[in-house]
Amino acid sequence: MRRNYGVTLIASIWVFIFLIPLLGALYTSLRTDNAILSGPFVWEFDSTFSHYKNAMGAAGYDFANFFKNSIIISIGTVALTIFISFPASYAIVRLGFGGPWLLRLALALRITPAIFFVIPFYKLFTAYNLIDSPLALILANSFINMTLALLVFSGAINELPLEIEEAAAVDGASIWKTLKTIVLPLLGPGMAAVGVLTFLFSWSDYLFAVVLTSSEATPVTVGAANFVTSYGVRWGDISAAVCLSVLPPLVFATAAQKYLVKGLSSGAVKG
Amino acid sequence: MLLIWPVYLGIKTSFTHDVLSEFATYGAGLENYKNLIKQPNFWLSLRFTMIYAIVATILEVILGFALALLFDRIFPGKRVLFSLMLVPIMIAPSLMAVMYRLILNENIGVIPGVLQRLGIEFSIFEQHNVFGSLIALDVLEFTAFTFLLSYSALQNMPSEIYEAAAIDGANARQVLTRVVLPMLRPALAIIFLLRILDSIRTFDSVFILTGGGPGTTTQTVGIYIYKTAFIFGDFGLAASASVVLVLLLAPFMPSIIKQFNLNQGGGK
Numbered sequence: 001m002r003r004n005y006g007v008t009l010i011a012s013i014w015v016f017i018f019l020i021p022l023l024g025a026l027y028t029s030l031r032t033d034n035a036i037l038s039g040p041f042v043w044e045f046d047s048t049f050s051h052y053k054n055a056m057g058a059a060g061y062d063f064a065n066f067f068k069n070s071i072i073i074s075i076g077t078v079a080l081t082i083f084i085s086f087p088a089s090y091a092i093v094r095l096g097f098g099g100p101w102l103l104r105l106a107l108a109l110r111i112t113p114a115i116f117f118v119i120p121f122y123k124l125f126t127a128y129n130l131i132d133s134p135l136a137l138i139l140a141n142s143f144i145n146m147t148l149a150l151l152v153f154s155g156a157i158n159e160l161p162l163e164i165e166e167a168a169a170v171d172g173a174s175i176w177k178t179l180k181t182i183v184l185p186l187l188g189p190g191m192a193a194v195g196v197l198t199f200l201f202s203w204s205d206y207l208f209a210v211v212l213t214s215s216e217a218t219p220v221t222v223g224a225a226n227f228v229t230s231y232g233v234r235w236g237d238i239s240a241a242v243c244l245s246v247l248p249p250l251v252f253a254t255a256a257q258k259y260l261v262k263g264l265s266s267g268a269v270k271g
Numbered sequence: 272m273l274l275i276w277p278v279y280l281g282i283k284t285s286f287t288h289d290v291l292s293e294f295a296t297y298g299a300g301l302e303n304y305k306n307l308i309k310q311p312n313f314w315l316s317l318r319f320t321m322i323y324a325i326v327a328t329i330l331e332v333i334l335g336f337a338l339a340l341l342f343d344r345i346f347p348g349k350r351v352l353f354s355l356m357l358v359p360i361m362i363a364p365s366l367m368a369v370m371y372r373l374i375l376n377e378n379i380g381v382i383p384g385v386l387q388r389l390g391i392e393f394s395i396f397e398q399h400n401v402f403g404s405l406i407a408l409d410v411l412e413f414t415a416f417t418f419l420l421s422y423s424a425l426q427n428m429p430s431e432i433y434e435a436a437a438i439d440g441a442n443a444r445q446v447l448t449r450v451v452l453p454m455l456r457p458a459l460a461i462i463f464l465l466r467i468l469d470s471i472r473t474f475d476s477v478f479i480l481t482g483g484g485p486g487t488t489t490q491t492v493g494i495y496i497y498k499t500a501f502i503f504g505d506f507g508l509a510a511s512a513s514v515v516l517v518l519l520l521a522p523f524m525p526s527i528i529k530q531f532n533l534n535q536g537g538g539k
Contacts, residue, residue, distance in 0.1 A: 005346070008346045008348050008349075011349075012348070015355045015356055019358060021374055022358065022362070022370060024373055024380075024381050027381070028379070040380060040381045041384060107524070111523065111524055113471070113472035113513070113517065115474060115492075116517050117281065119280075119281055119496075119500055119506055120278075122500075123284065200360075204363035204365070204366075205363075206475040207497075221366060224365070225365050227369070228369055228372055242370055246361070246362050246366055249362070250358065253361040254354060254357075257354060257357065261419060264416070
């Protein structure tokens with residue numbers, strides 16, 4: 001068979017075009033301040049990686065803190081979302097709770113723009129004094145991702161053969177025990193899909209973060225965007241900060257690419 | 272249930288006189304909606320959002336599908352290139368916008384640098400150019416999504432169909448226009464729908480890139496609602512704007528729901 005190098009070439013060109021922003025940021029972050037300021041094509045390698053050191057705290061930015069917040073918020077959201085939506089979907093599918101209407105409602109909520117929820121959440125969290133705490137963002141992001149998780153889980157549970165659970169029930173296992181020892185392990189792929197998507201979406205959240213945080217709980221998305229305005233001329237540091245910020249979801253989602261593809265192509269709607 | 276509470280609160284706020292600078296909030300009936308209708312900025316932002324979403328989505332679906340066709344064959348380096356194609360999906364839109372600002376910056380950016388070397392006078396965020404620029408950036412960012420969905424739709428096509436078409440003597444172009452496209456029409460319609468619903472709520476990228484400016488020329492509905500609530504402090508008005516937005520999207524919901532119910536059995 002003829003080797004299709006032509007296709008490889010065309011595909012590579014498109015990939016390059018799509019990656020220009022990332023490559024541009026990487027390029028800027030690795031040059032010295034001198035080179036950056038003397039023009040876009042002056043190359044002088046910054047062998048000390050000073051921009052990365054600055055971004056991680058050497059220059060006194062809060063960026064390390066933003067980074068920590070993003071990690072807490074994303075992991076917290078994944079845990080809370082799975083913890084609530086998994087038993088809930090089981091109840092919907094197997095115990096007939098709420099039936100298809102609940103799922104349709106979840107879908108309708110999923111389509112509702114996040115901006116609609118911003119005002120209610122702001123009022124709710126102000127009332128409970130949760131503004132600028134990671135918990136507020138965990139709750140808001142879990143709420144938004146919950147509907148997606150419900151849909152993916154109910155789909156996956158629907159596909160499980162009922163006989164396995166019946167056999168467990170005959171052997172005297174309680175519903176919780178069946179869930180834990182039999183259903184859960186079989187739902188690994190669905191779980192991974194929910195996990196990686198929820199992680200991605202909560203790491204990417206900007207809208208809730210910009211409204212619900214002011215300084216203490218700010219994640220990297222808002223932090224990096226504020227960087228541009230508040231430290232206007234420190235392009236190298238900003239680039240380094242952005243490159244670091246995209247790294248965790250990139251690594252995580254690439255590792256779990258199979259589940260990402262599955263989750264996104266099974267009717268997932270972004271938040 | 273837990274999920275309903277914020278919806279209720281949002282709708283309630285839209286019927287309340289709730290301004291940050293005044294302590295008292297009270298029921299206002301339809302006052303906010305009447306005010307909203309009189310806001311030219313709201314209508315402008317609605318119009319901008321719709322045009323932006325439609326143009327961007329059409330381009331993204333076409334390009335995504337074309338790239339999916341390109342990838343729907345065997346070639347060296349496919350696995351790596353496929354993974355790299357998905358990278359934009361994994362980058363937060365707000366961080367992407369920050370990177371855009373870096374590469375588009377007039378003094379240090381690579382893109383203006385290249386344009387200058389080529390002798391092209393083009394100011395990316397100038398009034399006349401800003402719409403096209405934002406569309407181009409949106410296409411660069413979200414084609415990965417339409418690409419991925421088109422690609423998995425293509426993968427789900429049974430291979431017998433290609434064989435049957437080949438036996439009947441169809442050439443590549445006939446296979447595409449007479450077999451693949453008609454069969455994928457429902458899938459493409461769904462991809463279009465998902466993507467357009469997403470672009471209607473565009474907030475992060477445009478907000479960071481232009482802040483809705485110059486003036487209010489690139490103000491999406493999301494930015495309008497955000498500014499009304501958190502800069503001008505009128506929560507009631509902003510909430511009523513978001514209710515109107517949801518009502519505008521509501522007609523799309525049944526077709527999405529139908530699609531999902533179809534999928535549920537098949538496990539696409």
